[in-house]
Amino acid sequence: MALISSAYDNRRGSVVVETDKGVLLVSSSGGYYRLPGGKPKKGEASIQTAIRELREETGLRAYYVNYLFKFHASKIFKIRAKGIPTPSNEIHHFAYYKPGKEMDVKVSYNTxxxxxxxxxxxEAEAKS
Structure with a gap:
């Protein structure tokens, strides 16, 4: 059985952006949805990558960034951002994820x- 590689297997900065609708997800083709993010440019830190990719993919401007955790080779950040998600050259589709709500789009396994x-x-923070 061959393993399918994931975007998260490579070094990248990925972003959790919570909105009233849920966590923002993006897709270039309308196939599988993932968190905004991407690969770093030469010499770029993961946090810089996350902020840049969010802007490039969605048009959103980050005003608060918090490192959450590492997943495979990716660093995951929570970002609060201003603006309205707008399609770009890379990203043409947006969806929102809320726990317990049925999704009408496919969300990648690693996402x-x-x-x-x-x-x-x-949940752990809310309990403490």
Missing amino acids: RKILSKYYGLE
């Missing part, structure tokens, strides 16, 4: 794992 871990952290 679901990241979201589970994220919501587990949120």
Whole structure:
């Protein structure tokens, strides 16, 4: 059985952006949805990558950034951002994830794992 590689297997900065609708997900083709993010440019830190990719993919401007955790080779950040998501050259589709709500789009396996871990952290913080 061959393993299918994931975007999260490579070094990248990925972003959790919570909105009233849920966590923002992006897709270039309308196929599988994932968190905004991407690969770093030469010499770029993961946090810089996350902020840049969010802007490039969605048009959103970050005003608060918090490191959450590492998933495979990716660093996951929570970002609060201003603006309205707008399609770009790379990203043409947006969706929103809320725990317990049925999704009418396909969310990548690793994105679901990241979201589970994220919501587990949120629940732990709420209890403390």
